[in-house]
Amino acid sequence: MNAFHLAFAYLRFNWIRSLVLVLVTALILAVPIISQVLLNGSRAALTDRADATPLVLGSRGSQLDLVMNALYFSEDRAEPVTMAVTDTVWNTGLGLPIPMNTAFETNGSRIIGTSLDYFDFRGLEVADGRGIAVLGEAVLGADVAARLALGPGDTVVSSPENLFDLDGVYPLELNVVGVFAPTGTPDDEAVFVDIKTSWVISGIGHGHDGVMATGAEGEDIVAAASILEFNRITDENIDSFHFHGDPASYPVSAIILVPSDERAGTILRGRYLDPENPVQVIVPKDVVGDLVDRIFRIKTLLDAVSLIIGTAALAAIGLAIFLSYRLRAREMQTAFKLGARRGMIVRLLAAETFILLSIAGVISLGIVLAVQSRGDTIVAWLLAT
Amino acid sequence: MNLFNPNRRAMSLLLLSIATAPFAGPALAQDRAVIATVNYPLAYFAERLVGDTADVLFPVPAGVDPSFWRPGIVEISAMQAADVIAFNGAGFATWTTKVSLSRSRIVDTSAGFSDHYISTETITHSHGEDGAHSHTGTANYFWLDFSLAARQAETLAAGLIRRMPDAEASITLNLEALTNDLAALDASAKDLNALVAGAAAISSHPRYQYFGRAYGLDITPMEWDANEAVTEEQWKNLEAVVAETGAKLFIWEATPAPEARARIKDMGLVDIVFPPLSNRPASGDFLNGMITSVEQVKKIILE
Numbered sequence: 283m284n285a286f287h288l289a290f291a292y293l294r295f296n297w298i299r300s301l302v303l304v305l306v307t308a309l310i311l312a313v314p315i316i317s318q319v320l321l322n323g324s325r326a327a328l329t330d331r332a333d334a335t336p337l338v339l340g341s342r343g344s345q346l347d348l349v350m351n352a353l354y355f356s357e358d359r360a361e362p363v364t365m366a367v368t369d370t371v372w373n374t375g376l377g378l379p380i381p382m383n384t385a386f387e388t389n390g391s392r393i394i395g396t397s398l399d400y401f402d403f404r405g406l407e408v409a410d411g412r413g414i415a416v417l418g419e420a421v422l423g424a425d426v427a428a429r430l431a432l433g434p435g436d437t438v439v440s441s442p443e444n445l446f447d448l449d450g451v452y453p454l455e456l457n458v459v460g461v462f463a464p465t466g467t468p469d470d471e472a473v474f475v476d477i478k479t480s481w482v483i484s485g486i487g488h489g490h491d492g493v494m495a496t497g498a499e500g501e502d503i504v505a506a507a508s509i510l511e512f513n514r515i516t517d518e519n520i521d522s523f524h525f526h527g528d529p530a531s532y533p534v535s536a537i538i539l540v541p542s543d544e545r546a547g548t549i550l551r552g553r554y555l556d557p558e559n560p561v562q563v564i565v566p567k568d569v570v571g572d573l574v575d576r577i578f579r580i581k582t583l584l585d586a587v588s589l590i591i592g593t594a595a596l597a598a599i600g601l602a603i604f605l606s607y608r609l610r611a612r613e614m615q616t617a618f619k620l621g622a623r624r625g626m627i628v629r630l631l632a633a634e635t636f637i638l639l640s641i642a643g644v645i646s647l648g649i650v651l652a653v654q655s656r657g658d659t660i661v662a663w664l665l666a667t
Numbered sequence: 668m669n670l671f672n673p674n675r676r677a678m679s680l681l682l683l684s685i686a687t688a689p690f691a692g693p694a695l696a697q698d699r700a701v702i703a704t705v706n707y708p709l710a711y712f713a714e715r716l717v718g719d720t721a722d723v724l725f726p727v728p729a730g731v732d733p734s735f736w737r738p739g740i741v742e743i744s745a746m747q748a749a750d751v752i753a754f755n756g757a758g759f760a761t762w763t764t765k766v767s768l769s770r771s772r773i774v775d776t777s778a779g780f781s782d783h784y785i786s787t788e789t790i791t792h793s794h795g796e797d798g799a800h801s802h803t804g805t806a807n808y809f810w811l812d813f814s815l816a817a818r819q820a821e822t823l824a825a826g827l828i829r830r831m832p833d834a835e836a837s838i839t840l841n842l843e844a845l846t847n848d849l850a851a852l853d854a855s856a857k858d859l860n861a862l863v864a865g866a867a868a869i870s871s872h873p874r875y876q877y878f879g880r881a882y883g884l885d886i887t888p889m890e891w892d893a894n895e896a897v898t899e900e901q902w903k904n905l906e907a908v909v910a911e912t913g914a915k916l917f918i919w920e921a922t923p924a925p926e927a928r929a930r931i932k933d934m935g936l937v938d939i940v941f942p943p944l945s946n947r948p949a950s951g952d953f954l955n956g957m958i959t960s961v962e963q964v965k966k967i968i969l970e
Contacts, residue, residue: 368770375829378771398747398769415743417765476767520765521737 285626289633299606300638303599307642310595312649314588319654321581323661325574328354331467332570334404336547337539339367339379339554342562349569351384352536354468354662355392359384362533367561369530376550377541378403381534383480388438388456391426394472395480403540404469410434411460414476417487417523418515420456423472424464425659434459437514438473440483454483455514466658481525481532482515489515489523539563607631700831703749705760706733706945708810709776711953712820713753715845716827716838724749725947733945734807737762751830753823757784757807774826776819777809785876808874808943812881813853813957817846848954856882856961863968867914869905869936874920874943887912893921902930909934916967939963 293300331353340348341361351359371379383395411434436458481487489512512519541547554563700721704710710725726742727733756777787804810816824842828835860883873888917931917938931938941960
């Protein structure tokens with residue numbers, strides 16, 4: 283007991299050195315466990331979501347981009363297809379197409395324009411407020427709402443599609459009407475709107491004051507360049523919102539397909555096998571399976587690297603402790619002359635080491651638990667970026 | 668409560684849908700399916716098709732034009748909870764483009780005959796330097812061509828069967844009876860073709876494009892609101908149209924003021940009230956209403 287008391291007094295007296303040793307040790311212990319936790323979390327998040335999504339339809343090109351965008355709302359996305367593709371699938375009667383327009387962001391979260399079918403499909407439930415009902419309304423994922431401290435009655439503003447789109451569409455102020463219950467999936471990090479609202483953001487639909495018939499001939503109405511387009515959809519101006527062009531030509535980033543049954547799924551896949559077809563159907567499970575395999579091949583390498591670095595770091599700590607003992611040779615000599623036996627001195631050093639490692643262990647455990655408790659969010663963020 | 672009062676019945680259904688929505692979860696979990704419709708003809712077809720096996724929701728209040736009615740959040744929630752939402756298509760009910768509904772529940776009853784649409788006036792406008800673009804209108808009172816009405820009923824029946832496969836047998840049987848009724852009505856209206864093929868007529872509002880095309884009437888529409896007094900400018904326009912077309916028949920979409928009818932008579936026109944029934948009539952139903960209107964037109968022409 284005396285040894286621990288003296289060891290603790292010594293560590294407190296040399297608190298800077300003790301703190302550095304504790305933190306370095308805690309990190310060395312925590313990092314491999316954290317990487318393990320996050321990798322396992324990523325694997326689970328990737329495979330669970332992919333398993334729950336039967337088919338994804340989108341533009342032919344990178345299958346990985348298409349899946350990552352449609353399932354995990356990543357920034358990289360394939361070229362959009364059109365609503366005509368959605369209608370084609372629907373008209374076959376072979377399954378339910380759920381269109382998704384993921385082109386826009388707000389406050390660092392992706393805006394997902396989709397139909398109400400998506401919420402049924404993912405089992406999303408409104409925890410606060412209500413679901414989207416009209417144009418211009420948004421429901422926030424749980425993490426977005428918590429991060430931005432927003433709820434029903436607040437607003438969020440859409441960001442331009444890219445920074446260089448200086449003369450592009452006006453940002454649209456979205457009315458937050460609800461917040462979804464947390465799901466531990468990328469849905470928590472997204473802002474959901476009706477797909478028609480996403481087309482308003484892209485400028486396909488808009489509302490404005492009455493146009494002036496300046497120099498109009500016949501039924502042509504020419505509006506002044508100064509005409510004001512509304513950047514928020516309200517009860518007063520919603521009637522003025524309208525869309526231009528053929529609805530079948532409106533853009534869709536990806537379409538989640540829910541086949542009626544296994545046979546319908548096979549038929550649907552078969553219809554998009556032709557490499558000349560600009561549209562492809564992919565099975566997310568297969569694409570993500572390949573990705574996970576690659577990640578875990580890399581993980582083996584990472585484990586080896588972590589082991590080497592960890593061993594080197596532990597050796598460095600051991601060396602630091604050994605050198606500190608050497609530096610304390612005179613101090614130990616004094617203790618010996620005061621009557622402390624060699625065993626007592628060894629016990630003192632062992633107690634110091636035990637206390638340092640214990641504190642480092644507790645801190646590393648705390649770090650691991652903290653990461654684990656936010657693991658879903660961190661994994662969702664890692665997958666989306 | 669008189670459940671046969673159409674408006675009360677619709678309101679009871681709406682309130683029931685809203686009251687049960689929070690507990691029902693997905694609409695399919697409800698005991699009785701709900702079919703929401705955007706106009707009365709589709710509500711009538713749905714009622715005929717499902718009989719007592721499901722509830723039909725048509726929340727547009729009496730006296731309101733369903734084309735321009737705007738639902739509140741309560742009505743939208745009820746629509747969202749419905750198992751099937753029957754659209755008329757071609758831009759009918761503008762609210763449908765501004766409301767969030769499940770694609771899987773929507774049945775566009777006119778999508779199958781879009782090549783039969785009648786285009787109306789086109790408005791072209793531009794926003795500043797962006798260049799001009801056009802809004803092409805489409806006439807959308809399809810059900811006044813009773814063969815198209817039958818096709819709408821068939822599409823609705825297919826949509827109902829898709830969502831309610833257990834009711835396939837009864838829906839198929841009811842569809843046969845409904846399409847037979849519509850075919851008989853169509854055959855009766857086609858008599859007009861033989862009687863007055865290409866004859867000119869004038870309507871108080873642009874509602875009768877499909878009726879005119881199907882049954883041989885060349886109908887020129889005015890832009891009158893039957894609930895408002897006709898202005899002198901509108902009377903002058905009518906005189907010009909009468910002089911230009913030589914029309915003898917004037918069709919009101921709703922009963923006008925007696926003075927307006929008298930003035931029409933003074934102009935040498937014979938007028939009839941032919942409600943297009945986009946909203947539920949105070950009495951009778953779609954089939955009876957249409958039979959009455961068609962018979963009226965035939966009677967006047969024969970006279």
